[in-house]
Amino acid sequence: MRKKVDFLVIGSGIAGLSFALKVAPYGKVLVISKTKLAETNTAYAQGGIAAVTYKPDDFKKHMEDTMVAGDHLSNPDAVKMVIENAPQQIKQLVEWGTGFDKTEDGKYDLHKEGGHSEYRILHHLDNTGHEIQRALLEKARQHHNIEFAENFYAVDIITQHHLGEITFRWRTDVKCFGAYVLNEKTGKVDTILSKITMMATGGIGNIYQTTTNPTIATGDGIAMVYRAKGIIENMEFVQFHPTSLYNPKERPSFLITEAMRGYGAILKKGNGQAFMEKYDPRGSLAPRDIVARAIDSEMKNTGEDFVYLDVTHKNAEETKMHFPTIYHKCLELGIDITKDMIPVVPAAHYLCGGIKVDLKGRTSILNMYAAGECSSTGLHGANRLASNSLLEAIVYADVAAEDAARQVRTIRHKTQIPSWNDEGTTHNEEMVLITQTNKEVEQIMSNYVGIVRSNLRLKRALDRLELIYRETETLFDDSIVTRELCQLRNKINVGYLVIRMAMMRKESRGLHYTVDQNKLRTKR
Known part of the structure; x- marks a missing residue:
């Protein structure tokens, strides 16, 4: 199947749905979800969403708390933009139907979490993400310009590479023309052509054995953008919820x-x-x-x-x-x-790095935006301040939607895109190859690339993963596409990025803690 839309949104959490709602007046929107629309990282968020609401809190305090938590690696411009836009976006969520808890006198019942100097966490009991997901889905389903596709798995984004051109990572004119998407009902890979693509695929938690993330969090968007030669950054900063x-x-x-x-x-x-x-x-x-x-x-x-x-x-x-x-x-x-x-x-629990975006949510690939946990906005730096993630997602979805609404008028669909080529591939009957390799990846990352790291552990992880990578790429080339195989491939790509960027950072900073660096400091 081939389908044309103005906006393709990959992911149905707070970033994807709020973006869809804001661009819907400007064209046809298709939101795809690898499983059910309500099964997202957003829905699992318990604590709440941070925003300056009442005095004595103010923007300066929230900004300082964010910078301190991020070990001063956060981008001050991103921090300022997100925090100053927070009240407006909270108001928008409420208008869309989100119910935040209030006290008897009608004020918001604010929580305080680690790293915050004031009470500023708006919440709905202890299932805030579920409440936001419910409200956004109900609102989006009412819009005639938004179409949904459940159990549609994005395999790869489409760029000039699929037209036979050579692309490389620092090339500045790589364009996204849409995505190849596996329709799990038919087992076929469909071609979705879009003028604008929003990547909102969530986190990477399932590259580890123990994670708070739903099983869908396999780093798909980051891996797809990496393979398309987009810029990825700060992957070493993986937050473990205590x-x-x-x-x-x-x-x-x-x-x-x-x-x-x-x-x-x-x-x-x-x-x-x-x-x-x-x-x-x-x-x-x-x-x-x-x-x-x-x-x-x-x-x-x-x-x-x-x-x-x-x-x-x-x-x-x-x-x-x-x-x-x-x-x-x-x-x-x-x-x-x-x-x-x-x-x-x-x-x-959470990835502070990901697909590099600018202050308008634009990736290094033209006509493609990213928001939510799969993106690296500069807000979190070396460590995310509690409850800043939902806030970041909705603010960047907002600025991206505003920019995309302007750009979509000037973009035309690329029509000469070939269909997915699965010639010569066969059904992989040995599912054990995928399940066992999945376990190996999770063990490697948990044992060697966890809360505390060392040069030796990282080198061992890289050596083990490179062997698994070669085996899996061969399996992918020979097999008819399945979600399980694609997820494994993506987890390996993401694991590699975490390891390589951890090896490149020669200091303990924020979420990246290496015993080797601390030994050096002791010797000094």
Whole structure:
């Protein structure tokens, strides 16, 4: 099948849907989702969305908190733009039907999370992302110019490469003409031609064994743009959320929101002793990279598989009211959080790097934008401040939509695009090749490219991954396309980028922590 649209949106989370809503008045929009539209990274976000709302908070404080959390690697222009646009975008979400919790006097009930100097987290109970996803989907489904396609998997974006031209990474005139998309109902790869393409595919968490991300988070957009010779940056900055519920049988790992620590929960060892104060004066409310490394250190020192989060000293009814999802989830496992400490362990959670974009959300590939977790805007620097991610996604979707609406009038479809060529390929009957290699990738990344790294670990990871890469590319060339095979290929590409950029950074900075650099500092 061949199809023409004005705007192709790959991904149906907050970035993709808000972009779709804002460009819909200017042309036909197709939103594709690799599974169900509601199954997104956005829907799994518990804590909330950060924005300056009431005094004594102000933009300057939010900007400073963001810069400090990002270890001063954040782009000040991006930080300023996102934070100053936050109130306007919150207002837009509310107009679209999002319900944020309020106090009895009608004001927003604001939370405080690690790294924030003020209460500024708007939330809906402890499932804010789910509420935003619900509201955006309902609003988008009402627009006659927006079409949806579920179970459509983007295989590759279309550029001059598919016309026989040679493209390279720093070439400035590479253009996106749309995407090759696997229709899982038919098993065929369709050709979607678009004037503008928005990449909003979410995160990379499933390159690791333990992650809070849904199983769909396999770095697809980043891998596609990388293969198309787009610029990718800051992949070494992988954020591990300090507190996922310890339950080895479950994937994804259930997130225990940082808002619970803002509420007063304390990290403790099995003997009930708090430990965070010896790592940072902010204690359990230190930024995520510090807390994750502290937990990792305590687990290694004690030999235990987890630490505890203790909220038993707080009012039981108030705890259940603020965190109903967490309360009921833990209760299913026999843990009453009002009486029992919660076993927690760090899990891969968020990527601060990704597809490099400018202040209008434009990638290095013409006619292509990126927003949300797959993008690298400069906001997060070396470490994301809690609850800045949903905010970043909607602000960059907004500026991208404004720019794309202007550009779409001047762009014509490229019609001489060949159909997907699967000549000579066959069905891969040995699914074990894919499933086993998937496990190998996750083990390599978890064992060697996790919270604490070293030159030796990174070199070993790279050597192992290069062998797997060659095997998988051969399998891809010989096989009829499936989602499982494409996801494996993308995970390998993304894992390679994380390793290579970690090897290039010769300092411990933010989320990238290397023991070799700390040895050098000690010797000095």
